[in-house]
Amino acid sequence: MKGILRTPIAEDEVRALKAGDVIYVSGLLFTARDEAHKVLLERGEPFPLEGLALFHCGPVVRKRGDGWEVIAAGPTTSMRMESLEPEFLRRFKPRVIVGKGGMGEETLAALSEVGAVYCHFTGGAGALAAQRIKGVREVHHLEELGIPEAVWVFEVERFGPLVVAMDAHGRSLYAEVGAAVETNLEKVLARTKEG
Amino acid sequence: MREGEDFLPITHHLLHVTEMKNELIEGLKEALRRAATVLPADVVRALEAARDREEGPARVQLEAILENVALAREKGVPICQDTGTQTFFVRVGTKFPYLDELREAIPEAVRRATEEVPLRPNTVHPFTRKNPGDNTGRFIPYITWELVPGDSAEIHLLPKGGGSENCCKLVLLTPAKGIPGVKRAVVEHIAACRGLPCPPTVVGVGIGGGADLSLKLGKLALLRPVGTRHPEPEVAALEEELAGMINALGVGPMGLGGKTTVLAVHIEYAHRHPASFPLGIVVQCWADRRAHVLISPKGEISVTGDA
Numbered sequence: 001m002k003g004i005l006r007t008p009i010a011e012d013e014v015r016a017l018k019a020g021d022v023i024y025v026s027g028l029l030f031t032a033r034d035e036a037h038k039v040l041l042e043r044g045e046p047f048p049l050e051g052l053a054l055f056h057c058g059p060v061v062r063k064r065g066d067g068w069e070v071i072a073a074g075p076t077t078s079m080r081m082e083s084l085e086p087e088f089l090r091r092f093k094p095r096v097i098v099g100k101g102g103m104g105e106e107t108l109a110a111l112s113e114v115g116a117v118y119c120h121f122t123g124g125a126g127a128l129a130a131q132r133i134k135g136v137r138e139v140h141h142l143e144e145l146g147i148p149e150a151v152w153v154f155e156v157e158r159f160g161p162l163v164v165a166m167d168a169h170g171r172s173l174y175a176e177v178g179a180a181v182e183t184n185l186e187k188v189l190a191r192t193k194e195g
Numbered sequence: 196m197r198e199g200e201d202f203l204p205i206t207h208h209l210l211h212v213t214e215m216k217n218e219l220i221e222g223l224k225e226a227l228r229r230a231a232t233v234l235p236a237d238v239v240r241a242l243e244a245a246r247d248r249e250e251g252p253a254r255v256q257l258e259a260i261l262e263n264v265a266l267a268r269e270k271g272v273p274i275c276q277d278t279g280t281q282t283f284f285v286r287v288g289t290k291f292p293y294l295d296e297l298r299e300a301i302p303e304a305v306r307r308a309t310e311e312v313p314l315r316p317n318t319v320h321p322f323t324r325k326n327p328g329d330n331t332g333r334f335i336p337y338i339t340w341e342l343v344p345g346d347s348a349e350i351h352l353l354p355k356g357g358g359s360e361n362c363c364k365l366v367l368l369t370p371a372k373g374i375p376g377v378k379r380a381v382v383e384h385i386a387a388c389r390g391l392p393c394p395p396t397v398v399g400v401g402i403g404g405g406a407d408l409s410l411k412l413g414k415l416a417l418l419r420p421v422g423t424r425h426p427e428p429e430v431a432a433l434e435e436e437l438a439g440m441i442n443a444l445g446v447g448p449m450g451l452g453g454k455t456t457v458l459a460v461h462i463e464y465a466h467r468h469p470a471s472f473p474l475g476i477v478v479q480c481w482a483d484r485r486a487h488v489l490i491s492p493k494g495e496i497s498v499t500g501d502a
Contacts, residue, residue, distance in 0.1 A: 126276035
């Protein structure tokens with residue numbers, strides 16, 4: 001399936017998605033890296049996050065007049081947030097997580113429990129991401145956390161392509177590719193020995 | 196100020212030197228901009244070839260990468276939000292007349308590029324966590340100086356992203372393991388990295404030397420354009436064999452599965468101690484950003500994207 005999800009995204013919309021689907025998100029996307037996860041879990045959400053898209057990203061931004069211009073905003077490695085994400089999902093219920101590299105088993109379980117998906121956005125595609133960001137609505141904890149770690153709230157239009165890599169039914173493309181890679185590795189190394 | 200003839204040459208010299216330093220700063224800033232915003236043609240060609248042989252999620256990733264590369268170039272914005280640790284390899288002639296100016300110009304160019312390109316402030320104090328915000332700090336920008344005969348200077352820029360740097364590895368093999376041990380260690384390591392270093396990557400392999408030199412050689416190997424082979428046939432053959440082995444793993448673009456896990460494997464080597472066999476594995480993300488600067492003894496500066 002290929003589709004555009006508009007925030008706030010409903011639980012049944014993400015439960016309908018399957019690993020391997022390619023989607024786009026329009027509406028509100030907020031960033032949170034390690035530090036922001038900790039701060040939001042400690043002090044609560046600055047505005048309702050339910051149904052929004054959470055982006056693991058430390059953007060390059062530039063001040064323009066009273067506002068901000070997003071220069072580049074690709075995803076960061078999601079695994080760093082693994083210890084914080086299950087609780088974050090349960091408490092704030094973002095429906096789509098956007099990042100790169102995938103997450104662990106506890107997050108995969110939380111996705112099923114809460115009703116959310118983890119999507120892979122092409123790592124390093126910071127210019128493409130910035131082009132789909134139409135504006136910065138708000139920024140939180142900027143002074144305390146600095147530009148890359150702050151919570152940026154972006155208005156996005158057709159943000160993607162996003163590959164649904166971990167769905168709400170316990171399926172993870174990363175786990176599947178990982179298993180295939182293990183098998184292939186054994187074959188490749190066996191061939192080398194014989195040669 | 197013009198009363199004494201004696202003043203003239205001094206004033207003239209100082210003016211010239213100040214101008215030269217500024218020219219160097221501007222030239223290097225443009226090289227930093229170029230590296231951050233324009234992906235070298237050899238890398239683009241390799242990514243296009245990869246896109247053409249992939250399908251499914253792998254192809255979606257490569258199409259997004261190429262669209263992103265074209266956008267960054269057209270708009271003059273960074274290809275990736277992680278604009279990296281600014282890394283310079285300088286080969287400077289022993290008779291190059293602007294050595295002092297060049298030494299000062301490099302960090303200054305980094306500060307200016309951070310402001311103007313802009314680059315993400317990527318230097319964090321490991322103890323205080325403070326970020327000076329200008330991409331400079333203790334030992335950073337990271338500069339390797341090599342003295343060579345002559346009167347010109349050549350600089351390779353390699354802004355190195357954090358995600359792929361986190362996948363670098365030092366392996367201290369026993370000499371008995373030899374080259375077969377190198378193959379196993381490299382392939383196992385790249386398999387274990389999966390999608391973390393943003394594949395398809397370029398892998399630089401440094402063999403021999405001491406521990407530090409092997410990693411340095413791995414990084415130096417990245418300066419060579421994708422599509423070129425080591426001049427020695429034995430080394431070139433190993434580069435191709437390793438690339439084939441890694442691409443048979445099926446990690447694929449971004450670790451989502453596929454035929455292309457590396458665009459290339461580059462090897463450099465040094466002689467080793469009889470008791471040691473160091474192996475440095477350096478991983479570079481698909482955004483294999485590089486720029487090249489030549490400075491003539493007259494102070495003419497040329498900047499190109501290709502190494």
